[in-house]
Amino acid sequence: MVQVTTEALRMVRSSLTDFLADVEGIGARAAQQSDNILHACKLQMNRAQADVDQSEARIVALTKEIRQTEESIRNMEGEIKALAARVPGMEEQIRSLRGQETGLESQISALRSSMDSCDSPEAREQIQDRINGLRERVSQCRDQQRSLENALRNLEDQKARLQKQVNDARSRMARLESDLAAERNRCNRLRDKLERLKMAFGRVESDLQDYVSAARGFESSSTESTHRNASGVDLCIAGIESYLATDLK
Amino acid sequence: MSSSEIRKDMQEFQAAVKKLSGGIAQASPLWKDSRFADLSASVSRVASELKDFMVAGDECCIAVDRFDRIASEKY
Numbered sequence: 001m002v003q004v005t006t007e008a009l010r011m012v013r014s015s016l017t018d019f020l021a022d023v024e025g026i027g028a029r030a031a032q033q034s035d036n037i038l039h040a041c042k043l044q045m046n047r048a049q050a051d052v053d054q055s056e057a058r059i060v061a062l063t064k065e066i067r068q069t070e071e072s073i074r075n076m077e078g079e080i081k082a083l084a085a086r087v088p089g090m091e092e093q094i095r096s097l098r099g100q101e102t103g104l105e106s107q108i109s110a111l112r113s114s115m116d117s118c119d120s121p122e123a124r125e126q127i128q129d130r131i132n133g134l135r136e137r138v139s140q141c142r143d144q145q146r147s148l149e150n151a152l153r154n155l156e157d158q159k160a161r162l163q164k165q166v167n168d169a170r171s172r173m174a175r176l177e178s179d180l181a182a183e184r185n186r187c188n189r190l191r192d193k194l195e196r197l198k199m200a201f202g203r204v205e206s207d208l209q210d211y212v213s214a215a216r217g218f219e220s221s222s223t224e225s226t227h228r229n230a231s232g233v234d235l236c237i238a239g240i241e242s243y244l245a246t247d248l249k
Numbered sequence: 250m251s252s253s254e255i256r257k258d259m260q261e262f263q264a265a266v267k268k269l270s271g272g273i274a275q276a277s278p279l280w281k282d283s284r285f286a287d288l289s290a291s292v293s294r295v296a297s298e299l300k301d302f303m304v305a306g307d308e309c310c311i312a313v314d315r316f317d318r319i320a321s322e323k324y
Contacts, residue, residue, distance in 0.1 A: 001282060008279035012288065015272025022265035033254050037313060044320040189324045200316040207309040211255070214305035222295045229291055
């Protein structure tokens with residue numbers, strides 16, 4: 001027995017039509033979303049790779065700078081050692097010159113004494129000449145001492161400057177080594193992040209394929225059954241309208 | 250990039266199926282014969298097929314969210 005109204009059939013027809021409009025294109029939308037997401041994922045992975053590359057480059061640069069600093073320290077310490085090796089010789093020369101000066105002063109003193117007890121003007125003149133000669137040699141001794149003492153002071157200044165540079169370089173090296181350790185740690189974390197991203201991307205790719213497939217499948221089967229039902233409802237409406245239009249006289 | 254667009258679509262299509270079921274149910278007082286039962290069963294199958302779509306969508310969102318979390322890590 002048939003128990004339905006055209007009003008009911010039209011309500012159903014309307015619901016079915018609305019549903020068709022609502023699900024139309026679900027498969028295409030899912031595919032587009034999939035493309036967008038995959039593209040965004042690849043950008044993220046490229047960024048992660050660039051971070052790893054940049055970190056590795058920084059490690060290379062820091063390692064190089066550490067090696068250069070080490071070499072610089074070695075060179076400066078070598079220079080300090082060479083300068084220090086010259087000091088004893090110079091000090092010995094200064095002592096020797098002081099000794100010579102003392103000896104010459106003694107000779108001058110002895111000649112003065114002999115001049116005091118000398119009556120002859122010619123002899124006194126000769127003694128004076130000798131004293132003058134000795135004084136000249138004393139003066140030369142003193143000049144050489146001064147020159148050596150200046151050179152020694154300059155050498156010590158140079159040593160001190162180099163030592164300061166060595167200390168600064170050592171401080172810089174400590175900082176560089178600390179930075180290198182931190183960067184190596186960071187690099188390991190970035191590499192780990194990249195590997196996990198790659199694995200996660202594999203899962204995203206696979207799940208997106210399943211999602212798009214499910215969307216297309218749902219759109220296809222629900223659209224087909226809805227069209228079928230809508231056509232059936234149309235036939236029912238047409239049948240009732242034909243029945244109502246029949247003239248029974 | 251996030252899973253929000255997928256979640257939005259899933260909610261929309263779930264609402265569409267719910268709307269269809271609701272629309273069909275509204276005709277029930279005016280449609281008493283066995284054909285209505287056939288139609289209702291057909292709509293129920295659509296609702297059931299939606300579940301596969303929803304499950305696939307959920308799995309997808311979980312995977313995308315996980316990727317996003319890893320991508321946002323800062324070192």
